[in-house]
Amino acid sequence: MTGTSAAARSSRESTTTRMPRVQDFTLQVCATHEAGPYTRLRVRCPELLNPRKSDELLPTAWLRLLVPDGGRQHQRGYTLVECDHRTGEASIYMLHHDPAGPGSRWARSARPGDRIDAQLLAGQLYLQPPPDARALYVGDLASAPAIAGAIAAAPASCDIAVVLQAEPGSWSPVPHTACTLTVVSPDAGEDALIEAVTTIPGRDYAWLALEASAAQPLRAALIAAGLPRDAVQYQGYWRRGTPMGRTVETSARAAA
The missing domain is CATH 2.40.30.10 (Translation factors)
Structure with a gap:
C-alpha cells in the first residue's frame, strides 16, 4: 500500500x-x-x-x-x-x-x-474525522475492510457517505446501516466514479483508497469541487498488474 x-x-x-x-x-x-x-x-x-x-x-x-x-x-x-x-x-x-x-x-x-x-x-498515517464531520470514504473491495474499520472508529456524530467501486451486488464489510453507500461498477470508468463522488453534497472530510492511478485524479477532482486540500487524505492502495510487495526465497530469509 x-x-x-x-x-x-x-x-x-x-x-x-x-x-x-x-x-x-x-x-x-x-x-x-x-x-x-x-x-x-x-x-x-x-x-x-x-x-x-x-x-x-x-x-x-x-x-x-x-x-x-x-x-x-x-x-x-x-x-x-x-x-x-x-x-x-x-x-x-x-x-x-x-x-x-x-x-x-x-x-x-x-x-x-x-x-x-x-x-x-x-x-x-490516518487523520480521524472530527465530531459532526460530513465524512466521505471512497474505495474498492481491496480497501473496503479499511473503510469499515474507519467507520467503526469515527465519532458517532459524523454523517458518513461511502462510494465503493465494485460490481453491483458484491458483498463487502462496509456497514450499510452506518453510512450512505453508493456503488459504482469498475466498468463504468473513471468519469463515472468522479461524478458519483463529487455530486455528494456538503462533504468536509474525505479519505480515498483506490488503485494508485485513480486515487490522485479523484483527489484533484474533490479539491476542484471545493473540498479543502488539507481535508483530503488519499492512498494508492494497490497497483494494477504489480504485486504490492517483494517475494523472497524462504531459505534466503532464514539465512538472513
Whole structure:
C-alpha cells in the first residue's frame, strides 16, 4: 500500500504511529469464514493486540504478511479490523482475485492453529474525522475492510457517505446501516466514479483508497469541487498488474 496525504503530513505529530521502523510478529489463525469475495480470518497475537499497544494501531492500520507459497514468502498488505485488545484478536479480510495469488491461496487453505509471520511498519498515517464531520470514504473491495474499520472508529456524530467501486451486488464489510453507500461498477470508468463522488453534497472530510492511478485524479477532482486540500487524505492502495510487495526465497530469509 502506498500513498500520501496533505492533511496527514500536516498533522504528523497526532496521526503517525510511534514505534520502531519494523516490528515482527507471528499471527495464529483462530477461525476462518468465507464472506462474499473474501476469506475472513480471525487471528490472535497478544504481542501486537493488547491494551498497551492499542494507541499504535490507528484505524486503517495494516500488516505486511509474509505469505508462504511454493518455497517463497510473498509480502502482501492487509488491514487489521475488528480488533479486540482484551483477547488479543483481530480480523483480516483477504480478498480473492482471479487468477488467485499467493495470499488468496493461503487464505483458502488456512485452518485454526496455522501461523503466519507478519510485520507492522512505522509511519502509517490516518487523520480521524472530527465530531459532526460530513465524512466521505471512497474505495474498492481491496480497501473496503479499511473503510469499515474507519467507520467503526469515527465519532458517532459524523454523517458518513461511502462510494465503493465494485460490481453491483458484491458483498463487502462496509456497514450499510452506518453510512450512505453508493456503488459504482469498475466498468463504468473513471468519469463515472468522479461524478458519483463529487455530486455528494456538503462533504468536509474525505479519505480515498483506490488503485494508485485513480486515487490522485479523484483527489484533484474533490479539491476542484471545493473540498479543502488539507481535508483530503488519499492512498494508492494497490497497483494494477504489480504485486504490492517483494517475494523472497524462504531459505534466503532464514539465512538472513
